[in-house]
Amino acid sequence: MKAAAIVLAAGAGTRMKSKKPKVVHEVLGKPLVRWVVDAAHVAGVERIVSVVGHERAQVEPLVAGDTTIVEQPERRGTADAVAVCRDALADFDGSLVVLSGDCPLITSDTIRRLVEMREQADAAVVVLTMEMDDPFGYGRIVRDDEGQVERIVEQKDATQAEASLTECNSGFYCFDARALFDALGQVDDNNAQGEFYLTDVLAICRAAGRPVLALPASDVAECLGVNSRLQLAEATKFAQRRINRAHLVAGVTMTDPDQVWIGPEVVLEQDVELLPQTFLMGTTRVGEDSLIGPNSRLTDTVVGRGCTVDETVAVEAVLDDGATCGPRAYLRPGAHLCEGAKAGTHVEIKKSTVGKGSKVPHLSYIGDTTIGEDVNIGAGSITCNYDGKHKFATVIGDGAFIGSDTMMVAPVSIGAGSIVGAGSTITKDVAPDALALTRSEQREIAGWAAAKRAKQTAE
Structure with a gap:
């Protein structure tokens, strides 16, 4: 499988309330980011680029050796995090998977399915989606009248009708590398958070006439991101049960x-x-x-x-x-x-x-x-x-x-x-x-203990 991957691991994770960046926290003794990198390796991804930023000195040793490390100097959004990898992947032409370094439950099988689906359809991008009973906080998948993926809208930018949608963005994608980097130049920060959204690339690619597809996740737990200690515990429980079952x-x-x-x-x-x-x-x-x-x-x-x-x-x-x-x-x-x-x-x-x-x-x-x-x-x-x-x-x-x-x-x-x-x-x-043997000679003084007790009684 000719594919490369970008692992996003630059965020601070302020809701973790920790001096450590969130991707350094562990599930079953393994840092979050290593779960993601290893899943990409098992999937057969040839090249992996890790994007570091916040407290990079703690993150870098976890991904050094088997990934190329790129720094995102300023955290200006997911599109900016991917854009800083342009030079590291300048010679790459093929399927480029973008993975979230704080989602430890993603499987190698799902990564392979993303790549296979994109290549079979020659799509500009395939996004992994999930159906959520409570979609609050997630980007929503907006489809056209024919049911095709039109765009992704973030929670803060969604209309009331868009916010009622339950198909959500997981944060995992497979792009045509050339199409991705061409589209990134058209992404702006005209949104509620003032950030450069990677999700905007889908609408740009669609406007250019390239297929934009969705792959529904077979298990929503794979998409569980860790942004708090509570979510860390939830991810650990999912991983524990998955491993124990096997x-x-x-x-x-x-x-x-x-x-x-x-x-x-x-x-x-x-x-x-x-x-x-x-x-x-x-x-x-x-x-x-x-x-x-x-x-x-x-x-x-x-x-x-x-x-x-x-x-x-x-x-x-x-x-x-x-x-x-x-x-x-x-x-x-x-x-x-x-x-x-x-x-x-x-x-x-x-x-x-x-x-x-x-x-x-x-x-x-x-x-x-x-x-x-x-x-x-x-x-x-x-x-x-x-x-x-x-x-x-x-x-x-x-x-x-x-x-x-x-x-x-x-x-x-x-x-x-x-x-x-x-x-x-x-x-x-x-x-x-x-x-x-090395022992001193045992000595015994007859009546000594009784005499001591009598003396103590008299006192």
């Missing part, structure tokens, strides 16, 4: 789909089960037969097959097949649970590998550590990896047994098959198959 159809179980939030890039295999209050974001992947939740949040995390992840926060972590985690565990970036490994209750693991079949069952912190296979870490054990300035590594060999309440002060190596007695503070390397 996973349910593909063989994922959800106890309550309304209590599961899944990002658009998440991959789930068949027979995954998701319990309530589960959040899967970023590039998270979950293998078949794994159980996630309840009360779990995984971001950019890979979970293998047959894993159990209970009440866990995991960020950039990896769990191999059969690993278990939680409840109330925290896997920080670089945490890797190998096949059959366990991170148990109130365990935090950071930048560490827990070897095959090894266990960190209770109340422990493991950081910058390599744990071999079949190791048991006793409750309350800590790898002391930070001296206030530098991080140091701990290595624990295969089959080692670390007693409860052990402090391992890095850098330190504990040999394979060794045993560390409970309550030890290990500051030196431990040889394989050795016993290491």
